[in-house]
Amino acid sequence: MKRQFERWLVAGVLSLASSTLCVGQDVIRPGDPWLDSHGQRIQAHGGGVTLYKDVYYWFGEDRTPSNDPDKRYVACYSSRDLVHWESRGQVLVLADPERLGPHWVLERPKVFVGRKGAKFVMYAHLDDAPYKLARVMVAVSDRIDGQYKYVKSFRPLGEESRDIGQFVDDDGSAYLIFESRPTKGFFVAKLTDDLMNVEKTAFIAAPLEGGALVHYGGFYYVVGSHMTGWRPNPNVYATASTLAGPWTEFSNLAAQEVNNYDSQSAMLLKVAGSKGTMVIFMGDLWRPHALWDSRYLWMPLEMGSRSMHLPPPQPWSLNVRKGETSLRSNVVPPTP
Numbered sequence: 001m002k003r004q005f006e007r008w009l010v011a012g013v014l015s016l017a018s019s020t021l022c023v024g025q026d027v028i029r030p031g032d033p034w035l036d037s038h039g040q041r042i043q044a045h046g047g048g049v050t051l052y053k054d055v056y057y058w059f060g061e062d063r064t065p066s067n068d069p070d071k072r073y074v075a076c077y078s079s080r081d082l083v084h085w086e087s088r089g090q091v092l093v094l095a096d097p098e099r100l101g102p103h104w105v106l107e108r109p110k111v112f113v114g115r116k117g118a119k120f121v122m123y124a125h126l127d128d129a130p131y132k133l134a135r136v137m138v139a140v141s142d143r144i145d146g147q148y149k150y151v152k153s154f155r156p157l158g159e160e161s162r163d164i165g166q167f168v169d170d171d172g173s174a175y176l177i178f179e180s181r182p183t184k185g186f187f188v189a190k191l192t193d194d195l196m197n198v199e200k201t202a203f204i205a206a207p208l209e210g211g212a213l214v215h216y217g218g219f220y221y222v223v224g225s226h227m228t229g230w231r232p233n234p235n236v237y238a239t240a241s242t243l244a245g246p247w248t249e250f251s252n253l254a255a256q257e258v259n260n261y262d263s264q265s266a267m268l269l270k271v272a273g274s275k276g277t278m279v280i281f282m283g284d285l286w287r288p289h290a291l292w293d294s295r296y297l298w299m300p301l302e303m304g305s306r307s308m309h310l311p312p313p314q315p316w317s318l319n320v321r322k323g324e325t326s327l328r329s330n331v332v333p334p335t336p
Protein backbone atom coordinates (compact mmCIF):
# COMPACT_ATOMS: atom_id res chain seq x y z
CA MET A 1 0.00 0.00 0.00
CA LYS A 2 2.79 2.37 1.02
CA ARG A 3 4.76 1.43 -2.08
CA GLN A 4 1.75 2.16 -4.29
CA PHE A 5 1.39 5.62 -2.73
CA GLU A 6 5.10 6.28 -3.24
CA ARG A 7 4.76 5.32 -6.92
CA TRP A 8 1.99 7.90 -7.37
CA LEU A 9 4.06 10.46 -5.63
CA VAL A 10 7.10 9.82 -7.80
CA ALA A 11 4.89 10.05 -10.91
CA GLY A 12 3.55 13.35 -9.58
CA VAL A 13 6.98 14.78 -8.86
CA LEU A 14 8.18 13.85 -12.34
CA SER A 15 5.17 15.36 -14.05
CA LEU A 16 5.54 18.56 -12.05
CA ALA A 17 9.28 18.77 -12.69
CA SER A 18 8.67 18.44 -16.40
CA SER A 19 6.12 21.24 -16.37
CA THR A 20 6.88 24.94 -16.14
CA LEU A 21 5.50 25.20 -12.62
CA CYS A 22 7.80 26.39 -9.93
CA VAL A 23 8.99 23.70 -7.55
CA GLY A 24 10.36 25.07 -4.32
CA GLN A 25 9.49 25.64 -0.76
CA ASP A 26 6.17 27.25 -1.66
CA VAL A 27 4.86 23.86 -2.55
CA ILE A 28 2.60 21.49 -0.67
CA ARG A 29 3.99 17.98 -0.97
CA PRO A 30 1.38 15.38 -0.10
CA GLY A 31 2.83 12.51 1.89
CA ASP A 32 6.12 14.22 2.76
CA PRO A 33 6.96 15.21 6.32
CA TRP A 34 5.48 18.73 6.65
CA LEU A 35 7.68 21.00 8.75
CA ASP A 36 6.62 24.09 10.67
CA SER A 37 8.58 27.35 10.72
CA HIS A 38 10.93 25.92 13.35
CA GLY A 39 11.70 22.86 11.25
CA GLN A 40 9.59 20.60 13.45
CA ARG A 41 7.10 18.07 12.10
CA ILE A 42 3.57 19.46 12.05
CA GLN A 43 1.45 17.55 14.53
CA ALA A 44 -2.11 18.27 13.47
CA HIS A 45 -3.62 14.91 12.66
CA GLY A 46 -7.35 14.49 12.09
CA GLY A 47 -7.27 18.26 11.92
CA GLY A 48 -9.38 21.22 11.08
CA VAL A 49 -8.57 24.64 9.66
CA THR A 50 -10.27 27.79 10.95
CA LEU A 51 -9.97 31.12 9.15
CA TYR A 52 -9.91 34.07 11.53
CA LYS A 53 -8.97 37.65 10.59
CA ASP A 54 -7.28 36.55 7.34
CA VAL A 55 -5.12 34.00 9.10
CA TYR A 56 -5.60 30.25 8.82
CA TYR A 57 -5.27 28.22 12.02
CA TRP A 58 -4.66 24.51 11.70
CA PHE A 59 -5.63 22.47 14.78
CA GLY A 60 -5.08 18.77 15.17
CA GLU A 61 -4.04 15.84 17.29
CA ASP A 62 -0.50 16.30 18.56
CA ARG A 63 0.99 12.79 18.74
CA THR A 64 4.55 13.80 19.65
CA PRO A 65 6.17 10.69 21.20
CA SER A 66 7.55 12.66 24.17
CA ASN A 67 4.08 13.85 25.24
CA ASP A 68 2.92 12.70 28.66
CA PRO A 69 1.10 9.42 27.85
CA ASP A 70 -1.63 10.22 30.41
CA LYS A 71 -2.57 13.46 28.66
CA ARG A 72 -3.99 14.33 25.26
CA TYR A 73 -2.73 17.27 23.23
CA VAL A 74 -4.06 19.54 20.51
CA ALA A 75 -1.53 21.63 18.59
CA CYS A 76 -2.20 24.79 16.62
CA TYR A 77 -0.35 26.34 13.68
CA SER A 78 -1.02 29.60 11.85
CA SER A 79 -0.46 30.59 8.25
CA ARG A 80 -1.48 33.21 5.71
CA ASP A 81 -0.73 31.03 2.68
CA LEU A 82 -1.65 27.49 3.80
CA VAL A 83 1.89 26.35 2.97
CA HIS A 84 4.11 27.87 5.68
CA TRP A 85 2.91 27.19 9.20
CA GLU A 86 4.10 28.76 12.40
CA SER A 87 3.70 26.74 15.56
CA ARG A 88 1.36 28.33 18.14
CA GLY A 89 2.06 25.53 20.58
CA GLN A 90 -0.06 22.96 22.31
CA VAL A 91 -3.29 24.83 22.81
CA LEU A 92 -5.07 22.07 24.71
CA VAL A 93 -3.25 19.88 27.19
CA LEU A 94 -5.79 17.70 28.89
CA ALA A 95 -5.61 15.09 31.61
CA ASP A 96 -8.31 12.40 31.55
CA PRO A 97 -11.36 14.58 32.24
CA GLU A 98 -13.87 11.86 33.09
CA ARG A 99 -12.05 8.80 34.40
CA LEU A 100 -12.00 7.25 30.97
CA GLY A 101 -9.06 4.98 31.68
CA PRO A 102 -5.46 4.82 30.49
CA HIS A 103 -6.28 4.46 26.78
CA TRP A 104 -8.73 7.32 26.58
CA VAL A 105 -9.15 9.07 23.27
CA LEU A 106 -9.28 12.67 22.10
CA GLU A 107 -9.44 12.89 18.31
CA ARG A 108 -10.27 15.17 15.39
CA PRO A 109 -10.33 18.53 17.21
CA LYS A 110 -12.08 21.43 15.42
CA VAL A 111 -12.30 25.07 16.47
CA PHE A 112 -15.26 27.38 15.90
CA VAL A 113 -15.21 31.16 16.22
CA GLY A 114 -17.95 32.88 18.21
CA ARG A 115 -20.06 35.34 16.23
CA LYS A 116 -18.33 38.40 17.63
CA GLY A 117 -14.95 36.70 17.57
CA ALA A 118 -14.81 36.98 21.32
CA LYS A 119 -14.80 33.32 22.10
CA PHE A 120 -13.34 30.21 20.54
CA VAL A 121 -14.86 26.80 21.05
CA MET A 122 -13.10 23.53 20.42
CA TYR A 123 -14.97 20.30 19.78
CA ALA A 124 -13.29 16.90 19.69
CA HIS A 125 -14.24 13.25 19.78
CA LEU A 126 -13.89 12.05 23.38
CA ASP A 127 -13.85 8.36 24.14
CA ASP A 128 -12.69 5.56 26.31
CA ALA A 129 -11.13 2.37 24.99
CA PRO A 130 -12.45 0.76 22.90
CA TYR A 131 -14.53 3.66 21.68
CA LYS A 132 -17.67 2.92 23.73
CA LEU A 133 -18.39 6.30 25.32
CA ALA A 134 -18.87 8.03 21.95
CA ARG A 135 -19.18 11.67 23.05
CA VAL A 136 -17.87 15.07 22.05
CA MET A 137 -15.89 17.27 24.38
CA VAL A 138 -16.09 21.04 24.42
CA ALA A 139 -13.26 23.36 25.48
CA VAL A 140 -13.19 27.15 25.28
CA SER A 141 -10.63 29.90 25.05
CA ASP A 142 -10.77 33.68 24.72
CA ARG A 143 -7.89 33.59 22.26
CA ILE A 144 -7.85 31.45 19.15
CA ASP A 145 -4.44 30.04 20.01
CA GLY A 146 -5.40 29.00 23.53
CA GLN A 147 -5.13 27.88 26.12
CA TYR A 148 -8.39 25.96 25.77
CA LYS A 149 -10.08 24.91 28.98
CA TYR A 150 -12.23 21.81 29.15
CA VAL A 151 -15.91 22.58 29.82
CA LYS A 152 -17.96 19.45 29.30
CA SER A 153 -18.69 16.39 27.22
CA PHE A 154 -22.01 15.20 25.82
CA ARG A 155 -23.65 13.08 23.18
CA PRO A 156 -24.89 15.52 20.53
CA LEU A 157 -28.66 15.18 20.02
CA GLY A 158 -28.38 12.36 22.57
CA GLU A 159 -26.73 10.15 19.92
CA GLU A 160 -23.47 8.23 19.95
CA SER A 161 -20.84 10.39 18.29
CA ARG A 162 -17.44 9.20 17.06
CA ASP A 163 -15.63 10.89 14.16
CA ILE A 164 -16.51 14.56 14.00
CA GLY A 165 -16.16 17.15 11.28
CA GLN A 166 -16.74 20.87 11.05
CA PHE A 167 -18.48 23.03 8.50
CA VAL A 168 -19.09 26.78 8.38
CA ASP A 169 -21.54 27.90 5.70
CA ASP A 170 -21.22 31.10 3.67
CA ASP A 171 -23.71 32.83 6.01
CA GLY A 172 -21.47 32.04 8.99
CA SER A 173 -23.67 29.25 10.39
CA ALA A 174 -21.52 26.62 12.05
CA TYR A 175 -22.20 22.90 11.96
CA LEU A 176 -20.85 19.83 13.67
CA ILE A 177 -20.79 16.67 11.58
CA PHE A 178 -20.80 13.47 13.60
CA GLU A 179 -20.91 9.79 12.88
CA SER A 180 -23.48 7.81 14.79
CA ARG A 181 -23.16 4.05 14.45
CA PRO A 182 -26.49 2.85 15.89
CA THR A 183 -28.41 5.09 13.50
CA LYS A 184 -26.30 3.89 10.53
CA GLY A 185 -25.52 7.32 9.27
CA PHE A 186 -24.16 10.68 10.22
CA PHE A 187 -25.64 13.93 11.38
CA VAL A 188 -25.08 17.50 10.33
CA ALA A 189 -26.03 19.53 13.39
CA LYS A 190 -26.11 23.30 13.60
CA LEU A 191 -24.33 24.80 16.56
CA THR A 192 -26.40 27.00 18.82
CA ASP A 193 -25.51 30.71 18.89
CA ASP A 194 -23.26 30.24 21.91
CA LEU A 195 -21.59 27.28 20.12
CA MET A 196 -22.04 25.14 23.21
CA ASN A 197 -24.71 22.78 21.88
CA VAL A 198 -26.23 21.56 18.63
CA GLU A 199 -29.61 21.34 16.88
CA LYS A 200 -30.49 18.74 14.30
CA THR A 201 -30.21 19.90 10.70
CA ALA A 202 -29.78 16.79 8.62
CA PHE A 203 -29.29 13.08 8.91
CA ILE A 204 -27.52 11.35 6.04
CA ALA A 205 -28.33 7.67 5.97
CA ALA A 206 -24.88 6.38 5.06
CA PRO A 207 -22.63 4.68 7.61
CA LEU A 208 -19.53 6.77 7.01
CA GLU A 209 -16.87 8.42 9.13
CA GLY A 210 -14.32 11.18 8.53
CA GLY A 211 -17.29 13.39 7.57
CA ALA A 212 -16.51 16.66 5.76
CA LEU A 213 -18.68 19.22 4.00
CA VAL A 214 -18.31 22.13 1.63
CA HIS A 215 -20.73 24.56 -0.03
CA TYR A 216 -19.55 25.19 -3.55
CA GLY A 217 -21.16 26.49 -6.72
CA GLY A 218 -24.63 26.43 -5.17
CA PHE A 219 -24.43 22.83 -3.93
CA TYR A 220 -23.43 21.07 -0.76
CA TYR A 221 -20.87 18.30 -1.07
CA VAL A 222 -20.37 15.81 1.71
CA VAL A 223 -17.40 13.43 1.87
CA GLY A 224 -16.82 10.43 4.10
CA SER A 225 -14.78 7.28 4.47
CA HIS A 226 -16.00 3.76 5.12
CA MET A 227 -15.56 2.24 8.56
CA THR A 228 -12.22 0.51 8.39
CA GLY A 229 -10.51 2.22 11.34
CA TRP A 230 -7.01 3.42 10.50
CA ARG A 231 -6.95 1.41 7.27
CA PRO A 232 -7.66 3.56 4.21
CA ASN A 233 -10.56 2.91 1.88
CA PRO A 234 -12.12 4.60 -1.16
CA ASN A 235 -13.71 7.78 0.22
CA VAL A 236 -17.06 8.78 -1.23
CA TYR A 237 -19.12 11.92 -1.77
CA ALA A 238 -22.72 12.97 -2.35
CA THR A 239 -24.32 16.31 -3.18
CA ALA A 240 -27.52 18.19 -2.35
CA SER A 241 -28.93 21.63 -2.95
CA THR A 242 -29.87 22.04 0.70
CA LEU A 243 -28.28 20.51 3.77
CA ALA A 244 -31.57 18.82 4.65
CA GLY A 245 -31.33 16.94 1.32
CA PRO A 246 -32.33 15.03 -0.63
CA TRP A 247 -28.74 13.81 -1.06
CA THR A 248 -27.61 11.97 -4.16
CA GLU A 249 -26.21 8.47 -3.99
CA PHE A 250 -22.54 8.34 -2.93
CA SER A 251 -19.79 8.05 -5.58
CA ASN A 252 -16.06 7.46 -5.23
CA LEU A 253 -13.83 10.50 -4.88
CA ALA A 254 -11.15 8.73 -6.92
CA ALA A 255 -11.03 5.42 -8.81
CA GLN A 256 -11.77 2.46 -6.56
CA GLU A 257 -8.35 0.85 -7.10
CA VAL A 258 -6.35 3.87 -5.91
CA ASN A 259 -7.98 3.54 -2.50
CA ASN A 260 -8.13 7.29 -1.98
CA TYR A 261 -4.35 7.30 -2.32
CA ASP A 262 -4.29 5.70 1.14
CA SER A 263 -5.75 8.79 2.79
CA GLN A 264 -8.80 9.44 4.96
CA SER A 265 -10.85 12.62 4.84
CA ALA A 266 -10.49 15.14 7.64
CA MET A 267 -11.92 18.31 6.10
CA LEU A 268 -12.83 20.12 2.89
CA LEU A 269 -11.37 23.60 2.85
CA LYS A 270 -12.82 26.19 0.49
CA VAL A 271 -10.47 28.99 -0.57
CA ALA A 272 -12.29 31.82 -2.31
CA GLY A 273 -9.99 34.39 -3.93
CA SER A 274 -10.20 37.19 -6.45
CA LYS A 275 -9.68 34.91 -9.46
CA GLY A 276 -11.34 31.69 -8.43
CA THR A 277 -12.48 29.35 -5.74
CA MET A 278 -10.89 26.05 -4.94
CA VAL A 279 -11.70 23.22 -2.60
CA ILE A 280 -8.83 21.47 -0.86
CA PHE A 281 -9.18 17.88 0.26
CA MET A 282 -7.42 17.59 3.62
CA GLY A 283 -6.73 13.97 4.39
CA ASP A 284 -4.64 11.93 6.79
CA LEU A 285 -2.19 9.23 5.75
CA TRP A 286 -2.33 7.31 9.00
CA ARG A 287 0.56 5.33 10.43
CA PRO A 288 -1.25 3.56 13.26
CA HIS A 289 1.91 2.11 14.82
CA ALA A 290 3.62 5.51 14.88
CA LEU A 291 0.78 8.00 14.80
CA TRP A 292 3.17 10.92 15.25
CA ASP A 293 4.67 9.98 11.86
CA SER A 294 1.30 10.05 10.05
CA ARG A 295 1.39 12.30 7.01
CA TYR A 296 -1.05 14.62 5.31
CA LEU A 297 -2.53 14.45 1.87
CA TRP A 298 -3.78 17.87 0.83
CA MET A 299 -4.82 18.22 -2.79
CA PRO A 300 -7.07 20.66 -4.64
CA LEU A 301 -10.14 18.77 -5.83
CA GLU A 302 -11.27 18.84 -9.43
CA MET A 303 -14.72 20.33 -9.16
CA GLY A 304 -17.46 19.88 -11.73
CA SER A 305 -21.13 20.61 -11.60
CA ARG A 306 -22.19 18.38 -8.71
CA SER A 307 -19.06 16.28 -9.07
CA MET A 308 -15.69 16.23 -7.37
CA HIS A 309 -12.58 14.21 -8.03
CA LEU A 310 -9.40 13.68 -6.04
CA PRO A 311 -6.46 13.77 -8.48
CA PRO A 312 -3.25 11.75 -7.96
CA PRO A 313 -1.12 13.32 -5.23
CA GLN A 314 1.64 15.54 -6.55
CA PRO A 315 3.43 18.65 -5.29
CA TRP A 316 1.36 21.77 -5.92
CA SER A 317 1.31 25.42 -5.04
CA LEU A 318 -1.45 27.89 -4.43
CA ASN A 319 -2.21 31.57 -4.17
CA VAL A 320 -4.73 32.07 -1.41
CA ARG A 321 -5.45 35.71 -2.31
CA LYS A 322 -6.32 34.81 -5.87
CA GLY A 323 -7.85 31.43 -5.05
CA GLU A 324 -5.61 29.82 -7.63
CA THR A 325 -3.58 26.65 -7.68
CA SER A 326 -0.75 25.50 -9.91
CA LEU A 327 -3.10 22.74 -11.03
CA ARG A 328 -5.09 25.04 -13.23
CA SER A 329 -7.82 22.53 -14.05
CA ASN A 330 -8.89 22.69 -10.42
CA VAL A 331 -9.87 26.34 -10.49
CA VAL A 332 -13.12 27.76 -11.72
CA PRO A 333 -13.83 31.47 -12.15
CA PRO A 334 -15.76 33.16 -9.34
CA THR A 335 -19.55 32.96 -9.66
CA PRO A 336 -20.82 36.23 -11.11
Ligand code: GAL
Binds near residue numbers: 046107163209229264
Ligand atom coordinates in the same frame (compact mmCIF):
# COMPACT_ATOMS: atom_id res chain seq x y z
C1 GAL B 1 -10.73 5.90 12.18
C2 GAL B 1 -11.08 7.28 12.64
C3 GAL B 1 -9.90 7.81 13.39
C4 GAL B 1 -9.64 6.86 14.56
C5 GAL B 1 -9.44 5.44 14.05
C6 GAL B 1 -9.27 4.46 15.20
O1 GAL B 1 -11.77 5.35 11.43
O2 GAL B 1 -11.39 8.08 11.56
O3 GAL B 1 -10.17 9.13 13.81
O4 GAL B 1 -10.72 6.90 15.44
O5 GAL B 1 -10.55 5.05 13.28
O6 GAL B 1 -9.34 3.14 14.73
